[in-house]
Amino acid sequence: xxxxxxxxxxxxxxxxxxxxxxxxxxxxxxxxxxxxxxxxxxxxxxxxxxxxxxxxxxxxxxxxxxxxxxxxxxxxxxxxxxxxxxxxxxxxxxxxxxxxxxxxxxxxxxxxxxxxxxxxxxxxxxxxxxxxxxxxxxxxxxxxxxxxxxxxxxxxxxxxxxxxxxxxxxxxxxxxxxxxxxxxxxxxxxxxxxxxxxxxxxxxxxxxxxxxxxxxxxxxxxxxxxxxxxxxxxxxxxxxxxxxxxxxxxxxxxxxxxxxxxxxxxxxxxxxxxxxxxxxxxxxxxxxxxxxxxxxxxxxxxxxxxxxxxxxxxxxxxxxxxxxxxxxxxxxxxxxxxxxxxxxxxxxxxxxxxxxxxxxxxxxxxxxxxxxxxxxxxxxxxxxxxxxxxxxxxxxxxxxxxxxxxxxxxxxxxxxxxxxxxxxxxxxxxxxxxxxxxxxxxxxxxxxxxxxxxxxxxxxxxxxxxxxxxxxxxxxxxxxxxxxxxxxxxxxxxxxxxxxxxxxxxxxxxxxxxxxxxxxxxxxxxxxxxxxxxxxxxxxxxxxxxxxxxxxxxxxxxxxxxxxxxxxxxxxxxxxxxxxxxxxxxxxxxxxxxxxxxxxxxxxxxxxxxxxxxxxxxxxxxxxxxxxxxxxxxxxxxxxxxxxxxxxxxxxxxxxxxxxx
Numbered sequence: 208x209x210x211x212x213x214x215x216x217x218x219x220x221x222x223x224x225x226x227x228x229x230x231x232x233x234x235x236x237x238x239x240x241x242x243x244x245x246x247x248x249x250x251x252x253x254x255x256x257x258x259x260x261x262x263x264x265x266x267x268x269x270x271x272x273x274x275x276x277x278x279x280x281x282x283x284x285x286x287x288x289x290x291x292x293x294x295x296x297x298x299x300x301x302x303x304x305x306x307x308x309x310x311x312x313x314x315x316x317x318x319x320x321x322x323x324x325x326x327x328x329x330x331x332x333x334x335x336x337x338x339x340x341x342x343x344x345x346x347x348x349x350x351x352x353x354x355x356x357x358x359x360x361x362x363x364x365x366x367x368x369x370x371x372x373x374x375x376x377x378x379x380x381x382x383x384x385x386x387x388x389x390x391x392x393x394x395x396x397x398x399x400x401x402x403x404x405x406x407x408x409x410x411x412x413x414x415x416x417x418x419x420x421x422x423x424x425x426x427x428x429x430x431x432x433x434x435x436x437x438x439x440x441x442x443x444x445x446x447x448x449x450x451x452x453x454x455x456x457x458x459x460x461x462x463x464x465x466x467x468x469x470x471x472x473x474x475x476x477x478x479x480x481x482x483x484x485x486x487x488x489x490x491x492x493x494x495x496x497x498x499x500x501x502x503x504x505x506x507x508x509x510x511x512x513x514x515x516x517x518x519x520x521x522x523x524x525x526x527x528x529x530x531x532x533x534x535x536x537x538x539x540x541x542x543x544x545x546x547x548x549x550x551x552x553x554x555x556x557x558x559x560x561x562x563x564x565x566x567x568x569x570x571x572x573x574x575x576x577x578x579x580x581x582x583x584x585x586x587x588x589x590x591x592x593x594x595x596x597x598x599x600x601x602x603x604x605x606x607x608x609x610x611x612x613x614x615x616x617x618x619x620x621x622x623x624x625x626x627x628x629x630x631x632x633x634x635x636x637x638x639x640x641x642x643x644x645x646x647x648x649x650x651x652x653x654x655x656x657x658x659x660x661x662x663x664x665x666x667x668x669x670x671x672x673x674x675x676x677x678x679x680x681x682x683x684x685x686x687x688x689x690x691x692x693x694x695x696x697x698x699x700x701x702x703x704x705x706x707x708x709x710x711x712x713x714x715x716x717x718x719x720x721x722x723x724x725x726x727x728x729x730x731x732x733x734x735x736x737x738x739x740x741x742x743x744x745x746x747x748x749x750x751x752x753x754x755x756x757x758x759x760x761x762x763x764x765x766x767x768x769x770x771x772x773x774x775x776x777x778x779x780x781x782x783x784x785x786x787x788x789x790x791x792x793x794x795x796x797x798x799x800x801x802x803x804x805x806x807x808x809x810x811x812x813x814x815x816x817x818x819x820x821x822x823x824x825x826x827x828x829x830x831x832x833x834x835x836x837x838x839x840x841x842x843x844x845x846x847x848x849x850x851x852x853x854x855x856x857x858x859x860x861x862x863x864x865x866x867x868x
Contacts (some may be wrong), residue, residue, distance in 0.1 A: 215647045239279040239290070240266045244462060248326030254396045256324060257546060257571045259366055259435075260284060260513060261462040262348075263329030264308035267293060272306065277349065285513040286496045287360070289463065291351040293333070296445055301343030304335040309458070311370070323398050323433050324368075325850075327460075332370050334458030335448055345447040346459050352442065353463070353515055356494050362517040364437035364464035365444050366395075369407065369421060369457070373378065382455050383407075384421040385447045388438035392419045395464075395569070397431040406432040437464055437568070465513040466566035469573045470522055472499065472507040476580035476767045478536045479615065479679040483527035484578065491518025498676035500527050511573075514565040516658045523561040524576055531679040534560050536614055546571035583683035584612030587672040591690040596656045597728070598762075602692050606635065606650040608685070610642035616674035616683060617641035621650050624687055625669035629659035631667075640740075642674070654690065658761060662730050662793040666692040696728030698792035702736070702800030704784065710807045713776045717806050721750065723788040725760035731790035733757040736768045740785035740803070744777035747784070760790070774808050782806045 244260035247253065262280070271278040277294035308330040333346050348367075353360050369384055384407070386392055394414050397407070404426035411434065412420040424430020438444055448457040448743060470486050486509055488497040497509035514520060522541075526534050535772040541562055543554035547569050555562035555574060566572065586609040591602050605622045619640040626632060637650035662665050671809045672685040707718035721736045735756045741747050752768040760766060766788075774782065792798060 220470040225801050237723045238495040239281045242280045242282045245328035247324040251325035252323040255569050258467055258569050259462045259464045261327045261460055263331060264333055265330040267308040269306050287515055288354050292349045294347045296345040298343030298345055302339040302341050304338050304342040304344045306333050306335055306344055306346060306847050309334050332458045332460050335456050337456055339546050340451060342450045343448060345445060347445045348461050349443045352394050355492050358492055360515045360517045361440035361516045365437055365441035366462040366464045367444050367446055368435040368460040370460050371610040377492040380451045382457050383423055386419045386436060388417050388441045388444040390438045390441040391415055391417050392436045392438050394434060395437045396435040398433045400429045400431045402427055407434045464568045466516045466568055466570040467511050467513050469511040470509045471575040472501055473577040474501055474505045478580045479531040479681050481530045483530045485525050485527045487523050491520040514566055516568060519563045519565040521561060522564055522574060536581055540577045543574040577675060581613035583614040583676045585672045585683055585685035586611045587685035587688045589670055589688035591692055595693045598656055598658050598661050601653050602657045604690060610644055611646040615643050615645060615677040617677050618675040620673050621670050622673055623670050627667040628654055629658045630655055636838055660760055661694045661696055665694050698729040699727035700790045700798040700800050701726045702788035702802045704786035704804045706804040706806050713774050715774045717772050719770050719784055721786045723766040725762050728762050729792050730761050731792055732759045734760050734766050734790040736788045739787050742783045743772055744775045747772055752806050778808045779810045780808055
């Protein structure tokens with residue numbers, strides 16, 4: 208049999224089937240149409256522009272719809288899979304009207320009136336054609352199924368609506384609709400009621416049952432255009448169109464009312480620059496419905512995703528892979544809004560990283576979770592014991608560290624930012640190096656006071672505590688804290704001058720010794736000694752010092768100088784010699800000291816001369832010289848004067864000072 212004959216045979220079979228059953232035979236191929244659904248504009252009017260997804264019937268073939276199998280459609284709705292079948296049937300006793308899919312944007316088709324669910328994409332309306340009076344057609348959505356990863360889900364509303372035309376009314380506005388479903392139908396929206404006639408008379412007859420009628424509204428009574436009905440979790444819904452007048456047409460729109468949700472993320476500051484956050488919306492069945500990640504940005508947002516509200520959703524945030532900081536290093540604040548103003552759905556709030564949201568069909572919830580970085584902070588108090596010390600004393604520094612921030616830290620260390628000590632601070636030892644929020648520890652280090660520290664007037668030590676925020680590479684530092692060690696002491700210089708013998712004769716050598724001794728606690732510099740007020744008849748030689756002056760003397764050190772002198776005849780009597788010393792202490796104070804020494808010089812004795820030598824001058828030059836007088840015959844007053852000079856041979860100059868703290 209030729210292809211043409213086969214086609215003719217198939218056409219005849221279809222005609223016979225229509226004649227006897229009102230249902231056309233199925234065509235040879237009726238593959239499902241890959242379709243979609245779409246939402247009205249957010250500002251397109253109506254109560255549920257963002258939760259009713261209107262089915263797109265583009266590609267619908269009336270001839271296929273008239274078959275027993277009908278026209279099959281498949282589509283994805285977010286993470287969900289949706290399938291359904293469209294059939295159309297003649298209405299017994301009414302003239303058959305054909306059905307075609309038309310776009311909402313093509314005049315004169317609107318849902319209700321302009322400004323009511325505007326902007327629906329695709330071809331969402333199945334409209335009857337114009338035809339003979341008493342026309343009718345039944346449009347059916349059957350086998351409506353929704354699944355998530357192959358698991359059937361319920362909780363949606365199967366929606367139907369009565370879009371209107373702007374055709375001129377003829378007769379007595381004689382058109383009406385009868386809806387039926389396998390679950391009760393309820394009016395959920397309509398354009399505001401009018402009393403001029405037209406639209407569906409309000410209230411709808413049978414509203415809340417599985418069989419609802421839209422009768423034409425008469426002038427003077429309440430009616431409304433664009434009635435929208437919802438059948439919870441329905442698997443089938445039908446609308447039978449009855450059109451009395453020749454020019455009138457009628458149609459139906461169908462959709463799935465779901466809930467919708469979106470989650471936005473705002474990041475206020477970062478603990479670690481590498482921190483990133485993931486957002487997720489998980490269905491009650493387990494699969495994720497939406498995800499988003501901030502990356503390095505301060506914000507992220509999931510798409511607005513449709514949700515079949517079959518159970519509570521889980522909205523959550525978590526650190527992205529490789530993000531150093533755990534999410535609890537941030538304060539979280541959830542805030543949600545619902546575009547469905549009449550909804551009683553409880554919206555998430557608070558600071559939990561995971562939130563539950565139990566939606567109902569018609570909800571359109573948008574949530575924002577704001578994460579604000581918590582602050583890390585260390586407190587440091589530095590003290591020293593004792594607070595006053597001397598050379599050689601050991602003091603102990605205490606570094607009391609408190610984690611007074613909101614984040615745990617580890618790798619605690621003490622950094623000396625300023626240390627005036629001349630010695631080396633001992634190792635700083637911390638009992639622990641990890642501190643939870645609110646915990647404290649005290650680190651210690653010893654130090655031995657040096658002479659240079661005493662000379663400086665004390666030791667100042669400034670330090671900061673540093674640590675890493677746990678699990679990150681970000682450090683936190685305390686404010687600087689300072690501890691002072693004070694020293695007390697004096698600077699003093701003692702000057703002495705002595706002579707090797709108390710009595711000498713002409714021709715003898717006498718040795719003078721001069722000393723400058725640091726008898727204080729401070730180092731003295733620029734120490735010098737000089738001879739002064741020498742009564743000898745010849746000048747003294749240069750001082751011979753054990754260290755070339757000027758010198759620096761530590762406490763207890765001595766500068767010693769000597770000079771020798773040969774007594775001459777002109778020196779008979781008392782030979783006196785003074786000494787002066789000077790030094791500078793660390794505070795630039797000048798210290799001085801003086802001393803003197805005296806020697807009794809005797810004249811030479813002439814043999815046979817018993818006359819005592821004259822005092823106070825050259826005995827050899829006196830008249831009437833006699834025998835020599837022994838040393839034991841020195842007059843008492845001369846001896847007493849010599850003793851007084853010896854007692855005055857040492858002098859000390861001291862500058863006492865209290866060292867600053």
